[in-house]
Amino acid sequence: MLSNWYIELQRVTLLVLATTLIGYLFGYPVVGLILGLIAYVVWTIRQMSRLESWLQHQELDKLPLSEGLWGRLFDSIYRQERDHQTAKRKLQTIINRIQQSTSALQDAVIMVESDGTLEWWNRSTEALLGFRTPVDGGQHITNLIRDPDFVEYFELGDYTTPLTLNSPINQSVALEMTITPFGNDERLITARDITHIEHLERMRKDFVANVSHELKTPLTVLIGYLETLIDYSDESDNRWLRIYHQMQSQAVRMQDLVHDLLILTRLETTEINVKEQPVNLKQLLEHLAAEARSFSNGRHEIQISAIDIEIDGCYDELSSAFSNLIFNAVKYTPEGGRVDITGYRDKTSIRVDVIDNGPGIDQKHIPHLTERFYRVDASRKSDTGGTGLGLAITKHILMRHNGHLLIESKLGYGSKFSCEFPLSVLSSGLPDPSN
Incomplete structure (x- = not known):
């Protein structure tokens, strides 16, 4: 099959020959050419000109008629434009369905350009955040x-x-907002009404606080009477004395x-002014190390090394x-083990590390250690005297001081618990210890 350009070349050649021949018959072959x-x-x-006019007016059904190379060109553009329009309609249908489905969501959905301007949002955004269509477009x-x-x-x-x-149009409505980057530095923002969850x-917090508060008095009375019974019990009656001691142990644990x-x-329901008082880190850690040595009673080697700084x-x-x-x-390091306590600062943070050479913790448990009442295994069972709330309390205290807890451990190789604070907690007016 001959190519289009070759056919068109033949057409031009025939035209030139024909006009030249006609010119030759009249004695002017060059003029004919x-x-x-x-x-x-x-x-x-x-x-x-016809092609430009057709493309400009975009009238797909009014295809210009022509022959040869131009006819095939018109047909090719027509087919491409028809396929383009079909694909465009399908894509628009998909976009419309996506917009309809997102508009039906109860959560607010917002698309933001790379420069932070609004591109699109659904109806729930207007109800939760007060956006106005189309006034706020481009804001x-x-x-x-x-x-x-x-x-x-x-x-x-x-x-x-x-x-x-809180919602900017209704302070009684609590929103949970998430941002997901996508595309060319664009962002998808979702806002979910969590007022009911917050309530x-x-x-839950009020219930726990009220129940705990109400239990304080009866437990105090119970422990007091048990101490009296133990003090006045006949030591020859070991059966009742053992029962009293078990009751006292469990009552104290409940207390x-x-x-x-x-x-x-x-900690969960109140705020703190972290600049309320300067705390000398070295003195605090040395005091706690002394208490730990007393608690260990010589069964462990406890070492401390801390720089002399104050934090707010x-x-x-x-x-x-x-x-x-x-x-x-x-508690969890076997007798004869070692516990190292260090307090130091680097270029970006202040850290307090507590390192032991105990049995260690399996990696699968580490993400859950700060959950309430979470216990790893039999080696950390309740008879050690813990309540299962210590690490949860530590986590919340650190969060209130703009810090966070880091945990590193491996079975058989001990554990490392680190409290990391930003340098902003350093008390003002103190010299830089690194100088």
């Missing part, structure tokens, strides 16, 4: 959601943890549990957080 070429150029320009997201926490969260770029804030969480629950509830925070809370880690290391 020129007129033939001019006729072909005019015809070509006409075809180009920057922080012009409509001006909460400082959201602005910081949006600009920081770390979206691993959802953000909880249930407050009810410790109530105490820890009250502490945890207070609550002394009692920091003491509770560090002591939980130190006493856990002593």
Whole structure:
């Protein structure tokens, strides 16, 4: 099959020969040749004009009629345009269904351009965040959601943890916002109404706090009477004395549990001014190490190394957080083991490490250690005297001081619990210890 350009070349050649022959018959062959070429150029320009007009008006059903190369060109463009329109309709149908489905969601869905301007949002966004269609189109997201926490969260770029804030149009509505980057630095923002969940969480905390508070008095009375019974019991009657001691042990454990629950509830429901008092890190760790040595009673080697700096925070809370880690290391490390306590700073943070050479913890348990009442296995059972709330309390205390807990452990190789704080907790006016 001959190619299109070759066929068109034949057509031009025949036209030129024909006009030249006609010119020759009249005695002007050159004039005939020129007129033939001019006729072909005019015809070509006409075809180009028809093509330009057709493409400009986009009237797919009014395909210009032509022959040869131009006819095939019109047909090819027509088929491509028809396929394009078909694909466009299918794509638009998919987009419409996606928009309809997202519009039906009760959660707010917002698409944001790379520069932070609004591209699209669903109907729930108008109800939860007060966006107006189409007035707010093209606005920057922080012009409509001006909460400082959201602005910081949006600009920081770390979206691993959802953000909880109140609706800008209804402060009684709590929203959980997540941001997912996609495409060319664009972002998809979702906002979910968690008012009911927040209400249930407050009810849970209030219930735990109230029950724990109500248990304090009867437990105190029970422990007091048990101490009296033990003091006045006949030592020859070992059966009853053993029962009294078991009752006292469990009552004291319940009292410790109530105490820890009250502490945890207070940590979850109150705020702290971390600049309330400067805490000398070295003195605090040395004091806790001395208490740990007394608790160990010579069964462990406990070493401490800490720099002499002061950090802003609550002394009692920091003491509770560090002591939980130190006493856990002593309790779960076999006799003859070693516990190292270090307090230091580097270029980016202040850290307190508690390292032991105990039995270690399987990796699968580490993400759950700060959950309430979570116990690893038989080696960390309740008869060690713990309530299962110590690490949860430590985690919340560190969060209230802008810090976090890091856990490293391997079975048979001991454990390392680290409290990491930003340098901003350093007390103001103190010299830089690194100088």
